[in-house]
Amino acid sequence: MLDKEEDRGGVKMKKKRYGRVFLGLMIAFGFMLTACRNETPEESTSEDGSEVEAGMETDGMYSIDDFNNIKTPMGEAIEGGVLNFGLVSDTSFEGTLNYNFYQGNPDAQVLQFFDEGFLSWDENFVYGQDGAATYEISEDGRTFTFTIRDHVNWHDGEPVTARDWAFAYEVIGDPDYDGVRFGADFLNVVGMEEYHKGEADEIAGIQILNDKQLEIEFIRTTPSILTGGIWTYPLAYHIFGEMEVAEMSASNEIRQNPVGFGPFKVETIVPGESVTYVRNDDYWRGRPNLDGVTLRVISPATVIQELRTGGVDLVSSFPIDQFPENEALSNLEWLGIVDRAYSYIGFKLGYWDSELGQNVMDPDAKMADVNLRQAMWQAVDNQLVGERFYHGLRWEASGLIAPSHKAFYNPDLERPPYDPELAKQLLDEAGYTVNESTGYRETPDGEPLVINFYHMSGDDVQEAVARYYAQAWEDIGLQINLELVEFNSFYDQVGEDHPDIDVYAAAWTVGINVDPTNLYGPITPFNYSRFVSDENTRLLELGVSEAAFDLDYRYDIYNEWQQYMLEQAPVFPTHYRANVTPVNNRVLNYGVGDGTGLYWYDVALTQEETLAAE
Amino acid sequence: MVKLFKSKKVEKNLVVNKDETYSGFQILWRELVKDRVALISLIFVSVIVIGVGVISLILNQDEIVRVDLFSLNQPPSSEYRLGTDQGGRDVFGLLIIGARNSLLVAALVTLLTGIIGILLGIVSGYFGGQVDHLLMRIVDYSNILPTLMIIIAFVTAVPNYTIIQFSLIMTLFRWTSIARLIRSRTLQERELEYVQASKTLGTSNFKTIFVQVLPNLSSLIIVTMTLNLAANIGLESGLSFLGFGFPDDTPSLGTLVSSARNPQILELRWWIWMPASILILLLMLSINNIGQALKRATDARQRRG
Numbered sequence: 001m002l003d004k005e006e007d008r009g010g011v012k013m014k015k016k017r018y019g020r021v022f023l024g025l026m027i028a029f030g031f032m033l034t035a036c037r038n039e040t041p042e043e044s045t046s047e048d049g050s051e052v053e054a055g056m057e058t059d060g061m062y063s064i065d066d067f068n069n070i071k072t073p074m075g076e077a078i079e080g081g082v083l084n085f086g087l088v089s090d091t092s093f094e095g096t097l098n099y100n101f102y103q104g105n106p107d108a109q110v111l112q113f114f115d116e117g118f119l120s121w122d123e124n125f126v127y128g129q130d131g132a133a134t135y136e137i138s139e140d141g142r143t144f145t146f147t148i149r150d151h152v153n154w155h156d157g158e159p160v161t162a163r164d165w166a167f168a169y170e171v172i173g174d175p176d177y178d179g180v181r182f183g184a185d186f187l188n189v190v191g192m193e194e195y196h197k198g199e200a201d202e203i204a205g206i207q208i209l210n211d212k213q214l215e216i217e218f219i220r221t222t223p224s225i226l227t228g229g230i231w232t233y234p235l236a237y238h239i240f241g242e243m244e245v246a247e248m249s250a251s252n253e254i255r256q257n258p259v260g261f262g263p264f265k266v267e268t269i270v271p272g273e274s275v276t277y278v279r280n281d282d283y284w285r286g287r288p289n290l291d292g293v294t295l296r297v298i299s300p301a302t303v304i305q306e307l308r309t310g311g312v313d314l315v316s317s318f319p320i321d322q323f324p325e326n327e328a329l330s331n332l333e334w335l336g337i338v339d340r341a342y343s344y345i346g347f348k349l350g351y352w353d354s355e356l357g358q359n360v361m362d363p364d365a366k367m368a369d370v371n372l373r374q375a376m377w378q379a380v381d382n383q384l385v386g387e388r389f390y391h392g393l394r395w396e397a398s399g400l401i402a403p404s405h406k407a408f409y410n411p412d413l414e415r416p417p418y419d420p421e422l423a424k425q426l427l428d429e430a431g432y433t434v435n436e437s438t439g440y441r442e443t444p445d446g447e448p449l450v451i452n453f454y455h456m457s458g459d460d461v462q463e464a465v466a467r468y469y470a471q472a473w474e475d476i477g478l479q480i481n482l483e484l485v486e487f488n489s490f491y492d493q494v495g496e497d498h499p500d501i502d503v504y505a506a507a508w509t510v511g512i513n514v515d516p517t518n519l520y521g522p523i524t525p526f527n528y529s530r531f532v533s534d535e536n537t538r539l540l541e542l543g544v545s546e547a548a549f550d551l552d553y554r555y556d557i558y559n560e561w562q563q564y565m566l567e568q569a570p571v572f573p574t575h576y577r578a579n580v581t582p583v584n585n586r587v588l589n590y591g592v593g594d595g596t597g598l599y600w601y602d603v604a605l606t607q608e609e610t611l612a613a614e
Numbered sequence: 615m616v617k618l619f620k621s622k623k624v625e626k627n628l629v630v631n632k633d634e635t636y637s638g639f640q641i642l643w644r645e646l647v648k649d650r651v652a653l654i655s656l657i658f659v660s661v662i663v664i665g666v667g668v669i670s671l672i673l674n675q676d677e678i679v680r681v682d683l684f685s686l687n688q689p690p691s692s693e694y695r696l697g698t699d700q701g702g703r704d705v706f707g708l709l710i711i712g713a714r715n716s717l718l719v720a721a722l723v724t725l726l727t728g729i730i731g732i733l734l735g736i737v738s739g740y741f742g743g744q745v746d747h748l749l750m751r752i753v754d755y756s757n758i759l760p761t762l763m764i765i766i767a768f769v770t771a772v773p774n775y776t777i778i779q780f781s782l783i784m785t786l787f788r789w790t791s792i793a794r795l796i797r798s799r800t801l802q803e804r805e806l807e808y809v810q811a812s813k814t815l816g817t818s819n820f821k822t823i824f825v826q827v828l829p830n831l832s833s834l835i836i837v838t839m840t841l842n843l844a845a846n847i848g849l850e851s852g853l854s855f856l857g858f859g860f861p862d863d864t865p866s867l868g869t870l871v872s873s874a875r876n877p878q879i880l881e882l883r884w885w886i887w888m889p890a891s892i893l894i895l896l897l898m899l900s901i902n903n904i905g906q907a908l909k910r911a912t913d914a915r916q917r918r919g
Contacts, residue, residue: 301876321700322878381683388683460876464701467863468681481774482863 060324061392064578067336070591070598071583075606080291083587083603084610085113086298086312088319090457091487092272093297097258099233100168101179101249104491105509106297109316113277113293113600114155115260117232118148118165123595124407125227125512132160132261132284133232141221141546144230148212152284154236155259155266162214164234166206169216170195171235173203176245180495183524184517184544185229190217196357222544223554228513229544234261263288263601273297288601289589307332310610313584320393321461323580331611332582337593339579340404342397343507345380345469346571347373350530351497358523359530366451366502369444371430373569376503378416378423380472382574389461393580397573399562404594405514407551408558415566423476432477440479450479454494454504457484466505494528504528505574512594514558515544520565531570539564585611642833645911648918652907655900662897663717670714678707679863690885697885699873709889712865716854717897719781719866720846726785728839731792736831738793739800740823750797753790761787762853769858780860784849792838799834803827833912840905844898851894867894 087093093106099115102108118133127135133148152160169189172181173196186192191204205217218225239253248254258266261284264277277293298306300319304326306312327334349368350361367373382396403409416422431444443449451473455466463484470482483500485493494504506528508519517540518524522532539561548554566572581592586609589602646652682702690697696705738749768783769775803809804827812822847867853859854868870890874880879887910916 305877325878325882384683388686460700460873460879464681464686467679467701468683471681 061387062324062578063392064336064338064580067334067578067580069335069337069593070596071333071335071587071589073588074585075588077289077588077604078607080289081605081608083290083293083314083605084312085293085295086303086306086315087295088300088303088315088317089297089487090299090301094488095255095269095271096249097266097269098235098249098254100172100181100235101254103180104488106316106487110275110295111260112262113264113275113295114258114262114266114280115233116262118146118234119230119232121227121512121594123593125405125514125594127226127230131232141225142219143215143217144225145209146214146216148214149284150212151282152261153282154238154261155280155282156239157282158236158238159211160234160261161211161237162208163211163237165214166203166208167237167241168231168233168235169203169206171240171245171248172231174245178246178249180525181231183526184521184540185224185513186231187523188218188220188222188225188229190219220544221546222515223548224513224515224517224544227515228511229515263599264290264293267292283601285599285601289604293600307582307584308613310584310612313587313605313610314590315581317579318581319461320390320578320580323393324391326582329582329613331585331613333585334580334582335590335592336578336580338402338404339509339577340402340512340594341507341509341577341579342400342402342573343394343505343575343577344397344400344571344573345376345503345505346494346529347503347569348497348501348529349570350532352495352525352530359525359527359532361530361532366449369430369432370568371426372432373572374416375423375426375430375432375476376473376478377569377572378418378426379420379476380469380574381418383418385465385468386575389465390575393578394575397576400516400520400565400571400573401514401558401562402510403576405510408514408555410555410559410562413559413562413566415572420472420476427476427478434477438479439477441477448479450481452481452483452500452502454483454485454490454498454501456490456505457486469505495525497530507577516540516561517544520570529570531568533568535564536561536568639832641917642836642908642911645907645917646904649903649907649910652903655903658896659900659904662713662893666710666713666717669710673707673710675711675865678711679703679865687883689883696889697883699883699886700876700879705870705886705889708865708870709867709893712867712870712890713893715777715860715864716847716850716867719777719784719850719860720843722778722781723784723788723846723850724839724843726781727789727792727842728835730785731789732796732828732831732835734789735793735796736800736823736828739797740804740819740827742801742804746797749793753793756787756790759787765853766856766858769853775861777860777864784846788842788846788849792842795834795838796831799831800827803830833908837905837908837912840901840908844901844905847894847901848898 087106087109089106091106093110094102094104095110096102096107097110099111099117102111116132118131119127119135120131122128129135132152133146135147136145137143138145146162146165148160148162148165154160169186169192171177172179173186173192175196175198182196187196189203189205191200191202191206194200195203205219207215207217209215216230222229236259239259240248243251253259255271256269263280263283263285265280267276267278269275274294274296277295279288279291281287296312298312298315303315303318304322307315308326308329308331310331323334347367349365350359352358353360362368386392386394386396398411398415399409399413401408401410403411427441432441432449434440435442435448438448441449453466453470453473455462455469457463466482466484470480473480490504491506494501494506510516511518519526520531520536521527521540522537539557542548543554543557543561548557579592583590586606588604588606589598591598646656680703682698685694685698685702687700688694688698688702694704694706696709699705699708734749738746764787765783769780772779808826809822812826817826850859850866851868851871854866855872857872859868860866867890871887871894874887874891910918
């Protein structure tokens with residue numbers, strides 16, 4: 001070949017050799033260049049996917065009903081010991097270590113050991129009288145008087161006072177407050193609205209009766225006051241009293257040396273990575289059993305290794321897809337509850353107007369057409385995703401109230417069935433017709449439609465699920481641009497209404513209060529879809545009206561609200577979750593879920609060393 | 615016996631030498647053929663490259679990266695030759711497409727860095743003086759930059775980038791060593807009589823550089839490029855492994871290997887990461903072997919052929 005080239009070559013010898021250098025290069029790279037074309041006409045796989053593969057067994061499914069939620073004791077407690085807690089997250093925790101300011105769940109996991117709220121709640125999520133404060137309600141149900149117990153002290157020795165409690169309300173209600181806790185519950189306090197707008201210097205409805213007694217007057221009495229409608233986390237006035245509200249969340253007192261009044265004190269913090277706690281002998285419930293706790297961020301990828309080798313006793317969460325293969329580990333017991341949470345897909349329909357402090361819908365938003373949203377819902381098979389990826393430990397959600405709220409959960413709401421054909425039909429009828437040249441659907445105005453789908457990156461399964469959604473939507477002709485974003489920036493971007501986000505997949509861990517106003521109300525920044533409508537507001541208000549003290553009435557209202565939301569589909573729920581969590585066998589007095597009556601100060605160990613698997 | 619063999623060879627060489635002198639390429643080729651390991655490596659690389667090229671023409675990338683809920687994590691079987699991954703995707707398909715993408719980027723980067731490096735190196739060496747000074751300071755400057763960090767920063771900062779852009783950013787930092795090498799050889803070369811003669815005869819600089827000097831550097835160029843190809847495959851796979859390589863939905867050898875970061879997959883589903891790992895190992899070894907053989911060929915004292 002080379003020789004022939006030489007024969008045919010030009011006049012001069014040198015010229016020929018020059019040509020050959022490039023011939024050599026072409027030979028070396030030419031075949032790779034041709035290999036890069038990938039437009040192949042081959043189309044073989046069938047679309048319906050109805051034939052079940054032989055290899056995948058239909059059993060291997062689990063049910064949350066088979067799990068216990070309290071650790072079975074295995075041995076006698078020893079004195080002290082240090083518990084190793086794994087905070088499972090593929091990113092570091094942000095480190096906003098105060099209940100009044102934190103945003104993400106990882107920070108809450110850090111907070112739970114050293115701080116707590118005044119009130120505890122029972123398994124029906126109603127405030128009880130065994131917390132750090134007790135309460136009395138006036139006859140008209142509008143005025144609450146709280147009495148803080150005597151021995152409740154901050155970690156620096158100062159007593160926790162009614163001033164601290166009132167201060168928390170003042171800070172969260174302050175116009176300069178940069179956290180996310182402000183919402184309808186706060187506006188229900190007499191005088192809060194004026195204070196929030198800067199028209200009043202004090203909140204009229206909050207009275208400090210004496211050091212230990214606080215009185216809060218609410219505008220309307222609603223059933224939700226008693227199930228999470230009270231802000232129970234004080235903010236230490238002797239520390240933050242002189243500070244500007246806007247500077248608090250970035251201050252050292254929250255980032256580096258946080259104080260609380262919980263069972264453990266923060267000893268050291270390695271920002272984002274680990275926290276060591278020591279026992280707070282002065283804890284108001286009594287002396288904790290443990291000497292301390294070591295909290296460490298561990299990646300979902302290594303969590304099972306850590307558990308197996310005894311690196312950690314407990315973890316904040318466990319990647320459910322790894323459960324089946326590790327079910328039988330000898331050093332662990334698996335506890336499970338129905339998680340107070342649901343996953344959902346949200347559509348950006350507007351933006352948060354921080355001037356007005358309310359959500360504003362944008363009629364020109366890409367996802368503004370309800371038919372488009374409904375079609376996207378119909379195009380995804382959530383039941384199958386739950387079975388295949390999560391072995392039945394996540395299952396298709398029926399509405400926006402999680403099954404953990406037993407009294408209000410309704411499994412029989414009408415929702416669009418999984419049917420891609422119907423979805424296509426719906427889009428056709430709504431004017432989203434396929435452009436023959438691109439193969440994708442266009443808006444009714446004939447504009448190209450590219451939908452940006454934001455999803456959290458994380459473990460492999462999450463990414464596969466994200467791809468499944470994107471692909472299911474591509475299958476009905478929508479052009480999807482999938483972005484995988486890491487947890488912290490994901491919620492930052494969703495919260496800030498990043499202009500690129502059209503659709504996002506997220507999840508809510510819901511409060512003990514069934515009232516969804518804080519997540520879907522018109523004036524809450526957590527309403528990430530920015531959906532507002534009169535009907536929505538009306539139903540949400542009815543749900544917390546005086547009439548709603550009647551449980552049946554309230555149930556009906558929330559049914560109606562859920563049904564309305566399913567029809568409007570500003571978000572659609574995808575999965576309810578089981579929370580399956582492993583516990584090392586040396587741990588005693590530990591339970592998961594609400595109303596177990598077990599607190600962190602109860603937790604004890606049976607031996608010094610964490611057990612490893614055999 | 616050995617002696618006999620050697621003398622025979624010399625004799626043969628002598629006989630051939632009577633007829634014609636070997637061109638640079640023939641020397642390279644003879645060296646490859648004589649070195650059994652290098653020859654096998656060459657055949658292996660060719661088979662892989664051609665195989666990957668041909669098979670990937672048949673495969674459809676969109677089909678390969680489709681999540682299939684009915685076939686998650688299946689071990690190798692007659693239907694899925696190398697099993698499926700956690701998204702139900704055929705690992706064999708991912709391997710082929712991934713290998714194609716990885717090779718493509720490596721080749722593209724090698725080609726681009728080659729062109730830039732050779733041009734600047736030869737110009738720098740040939741002209742010397744201010745030009746040389748300027749270019750070499752640029753090279754020095756690029757060399758002290760933390761390449762990997764900058765690539766990672768780029769990939770993080772730019773949310774949507776294509777394979778081409780990714781190759782370009784890699785190219786930006788990897789031409790310097792080639793430029794330096796070529797420059798030093800050009801420095802030697804320009805002192806030789808043929809260059810002087812050419813200059814005296816009034817040949818233009820352009821012609822002297824590209825028609826006379828460049829061909830004399832060809833063997834060096836080929837060797838460097840071959841070794842660089844292996845290094846670039848490694849760099850791309852490494853970046854993809856760390857999650858800073860190709861865009862998300864583009865399979866690559868590195869992404870396949872990186873699934874082994876999940877302990878479940880590492881322990882229980884070897885078929886997802888093992889084939890890609892072995893392929894990377896063999897490819898890099900083979901290309902290195904070829905490169906080493908070629909390198910020997912450029913030095914008459916080390917030649918076997």
